[in-house]
Amino acid sequence: MTKPPARSAKPALSKKAGDGPKKRSGLKLALLVLAPLVLAGGGYAGWMLLAGAEAGAVARAADGEGGQGKDAMQVSSISAELAAETSFTHTYALSVLIAPRCGVANAPALKAASDAEAHADGMLATLSWQSAARRAAATTEKSCTFLRQEVTEGELRAMELAQKNGKTAAAH
Known part of the structure; x- marks a missing residue:
């Protein structure tokens, strides 16, 4: 009987850029996480600026004509x-x-x-x-x-x- 041929060892895997799982860079992950937070913060800040301006206009209107005190109808209506x-x-x-x-x-x-x-x-x-x-x-x-x-x-x-x-x- 003849002996079966010996199996050869597996060749070493070469590490190419296309082989293996893709990894995301830390910079891209940070941008994906921070972008919604920055947009939400900007929207909130803009809303506060607009609401603050409107509240100031109401306060000035409630002071009455020429700063003569509070307008009773505005305050108590x-x-x-x-x-x-x-x-x-x-x-x-x-x-x-x-x-x-x-x-x-x-x-x-x-x-x-x-x-x-x-x-x-x-x-x-x-x-x-x-x-x-x-x-x-x-x-x-x-x-x-x-x-x-x-x-x-x-x-x-x-x-x-x-x-x-x-x-x-x-x-x-």
């Missing part, structure tokens, strides 16, 4: 929608609009206070009726109790205000 939903006109409008479904509410002091508000500020009265109409449109039999209670509390507040101002309201 609330939005018209909020004022409309907390007015006597809104409560009176609710009492009128829920009457077919929940029953008629006798609220003479509320009506008088509503008329006074409407005389003083017609836009407030219009917004109040609009917001009351939105609320009344969603009225169910279950919500009648809550709305009637709100109308009753509004009537009591209107009576207290009338007594405080020296005007007597008709009792209900």
Whole structure:
């Protein structure tokens, strides 16, 4: 029998640039990590500069004409929608609009206070009726109790205000 030929040793691997896994350079990784941070920081800084300028303009406007002090209307005003939903006109409008479904509410002091508000500020009265109409449109039999209670509390507040101002309201 003949012997099989001996296997030759494997040749040594040559290390070429194309062989083996590719490695990313540390510089490229650092740029990929830092680029979003720099962009976000720049955006935030720009936003702060613009917001700061706007806040300064509001502060100058609140100083009043010629630096004569704070403008009370600028400082203490609330939005018209909020004022409309907390007015006597809104409560009176609710009492009128829920009457077919929940029953008629006798609220003479509320009506008088509503008329006074409407005389003083017609836009407030219009917004109040609009917001009351939105609320009344969603009225169910279950919500009648809550709305009637709100109308009753509004009537009591209107009576207290009338007594405080020296005007007597008709009792209900």
